[in-house]
Amino acid sequence: MFDRDDEMIEAVARELRRPVRLGDGVTAEVMRRVRSEGRGTRAGARASHLVGRIAHWAVRPRTVRVSPLAGVAALAAAVLLMVLGLRAERPAPLTVAAARGEVPTIVPVSDTPSLSSDLVPRPSLVPRPSLVQFVLVAPTARQVSLVGDFNDWDVGSAPLRAVPAGGVWTIEVPLAPGRHRYAFVVDGRQWLPDPAAPPAGGDDFGTPSSVVTVVEQGA
Amino acid sequence: MSASVKTTRRLLGALAALLALGAGRAGAQAPRPAAERLAGRLDAGTRAQVLTLVDSAGREGLPVEPLVDKALEGASKGAPGPRIVLALRTLAGELGAAREALGRTASDPEVAAAAGALHIGVSGEELAELQKARGRQPITVALGVLSDLVARGVPADSATAAVLTLTEASVDDDELVEFRRSVERDIALGAPPAAAASVRMNAFAPATLSDGLEQGARAGNTRPRRP
Numbered sequence: 001m002f003d004r005d006d007e008m009i010e011a012v013a014r015e016l017r018r019p020v021r022l023g024d025g026v027t028a029e030v031m032r033r034v035r036s037e038g039r040g041t042r043a044g045a046r047a048s049h050l051v052g053r054i055a056h057w058a059v060r061p062r063t064v065r066v067s068p069l070a071g072v073a074a075l076a077a078a079v080l081l082m083v084l085g086l087r088a089e090r091p092a093p094l095t096v097a098a099a100r101g102e103v104p105t106i107v108p109v110s111d112t113p114s115l116s117s118d119l120v121p122r123p124s125l126v127p128r129p130s131l132v133q134f135v136l137v138a139p140t141a142r143q144v145s146l147v148g149d150f151n152d153w154d155v156g157s158a159p160l161r162a163v164p165a166g167g168v169w170t171i172e173v174p175l176a177p178g179r180h181r182y183a184f185v186v187d188g189r190q191w192l193p194d195p196a197a198p199p200a201g202g203d204d205f206g207t208p209s210s211v212v213t214v215v216e217q218g219a
Numbered sequence: 220m221s222a223s224v225k226t227t228r229r230l231l232g233a234l235a236a237l238l239a240l241g242a243g244r245a246g247a248q249a250p251r252p253a254a255e256r257l258a259g260r261l262d263a264g265t266r267a268q269v270l271t272l273v274d275s276a277g278r279e280g281l282p283v284e285p286l287v288d289k290a291l292e293g294a295s296k297g298a299p300g301p302r303i304v305l306a307l308r309t310l311a312g313e314l315g316a317a318r319e320a321l322g323r324t325a326s327d328p329e330v331a332a333a334a335g336a337l338h339i340g341v342s343g344e345e346l347a348e349l350q351k352a353r354g355r356q357p358i359t360v361a362l363g364v365l366s367d368l369v370a371r372g373v374p375a376d377s378a379t380a381a382v383l384t385l386t387e388a389s390v391d392d393d394e395l396v397e398f399r400r401s402v403e404r405d406i407a408l409g410a411p412p413a414a415a416a417s418v419r420m421n422a423f424a425p426a427t428l429s430d431g432l433e434q435g436a437r438a439g440n441t442r443p444r445r446p
């Protein structure tokens with residue numbers, strides 16, 4: 001009984017021990033996949049380890065020692081960058097030019113009431129200057145300047161440039177929203193209000209001025 | 220000296236240079252003090268009186284920029300010192316009255332514009348009424364339009380009534396400026412100033428006053444409006 005069973009078991013075992021013949025490509029494919037997974041796992045483990053170290057470095061409290069001078073310098077650099085950034089948004093400075101002419105004769109040009117009222121800028125949280133064009137016809141003038149509360153009434157700070165023909169003088173000036181008083185100075189001595197703009201009124205010094213109203217953006 | 224110390228010193232030197240540059244640039248755009256702006260523009264005696272007036276106005280919470288501007292305008296126009304000081308005293312009084320009429324919450328530009336309106340004959344009560352009609356909106360442009368109309372010859376009471384009526388009808392600043400332009404055109408064409416203001420205000424009425432009246436009626440506002 002035992003002998004017969006042993007023989008049967010031995011026969012089954014012999015059959016099971018016999019190597020299974022697979023195709024030639026199977027072994028190669030299995031080994032390729034094993035190597036591939038091994039590499040992926042090692043890379044993942046390295047990445048995970050790196051993230052952990054960074055996180056640990058980031059959250060670990062530490063003492064930073066900075067001298068007062070270095071701290072002030074760093075703060076100043078930050079303020080400087082902010083200031084430079086704000087300045088980058090400012091409009092271009094006045095355009096100025098010299099011109100030639102003769103004795104001034106002033107006449108209104110174009111629809112110049114629009115000097116003050118065509119300014120209808122668009123909304124903005126921070127009021128921004130708007131470019132305003134000032135025009136004067138003075139065929140005989142040698143030079144014309146714009147003076148007003150926007151340039152400290154300084155005769156030399158905003159000369160108008162002469163348009164090649166017609167005795168037209170012009171300048172564009174960035175103005176903040178509000179009501180501005182101004183006048184033209186012809187040849188450095190003759191003060192003239194803008195003939196096409198509203199008079200300022202309240203001329204305490206005997207020389208009339210004009211007003212330009214710049215509407216705030218979004219108003 | 221170690222390399223790290225040298226590097227730190229170089230870094231601090233560069234930052235200091237940047238700081239100096241930044242201070243120069245920032246100073247170029249910051250408003251200059253009154254004393255500096257007036258230097259060389261007025262004789263010493265007049266300048267001292269002007270600065271005293273400016274300081275006093277500042278302590279009272281009044282805008283000082285209009286005072287400095289007025290002094291510079293007088294200086295550029297070659298006005299004698301006493302005349303400049305007198306003009307500043309008058310303006311300071313008007314700024315104070317404007318602040319009183321509009322209250323402490325009014326902005327400096329509003330106070331300056333209101334002072335200009337007072338100068339041409341608008342009353343403090345009318346300023347307060349205009350401010351109330353305007354609600355939370357600034358009244359700077361409305362006051363500017365009012366002053367412009369008066370300067371063009373529209374009687375102060377007519378101009379005030381027109382601007383107040385349009386303001387109560389919720390017209391915005393652009394429309395107020397357009398209204399002023401229309402009146403100016405009519406005056407330039409020969410229309411009497413008061414009539415031009417009245418006609419143009421009525422011309423604005425269908426589009427603006429009727430809307431404003433309807434809005435007022437919807438809100439239960441039965442307060443009579445000015446003609």
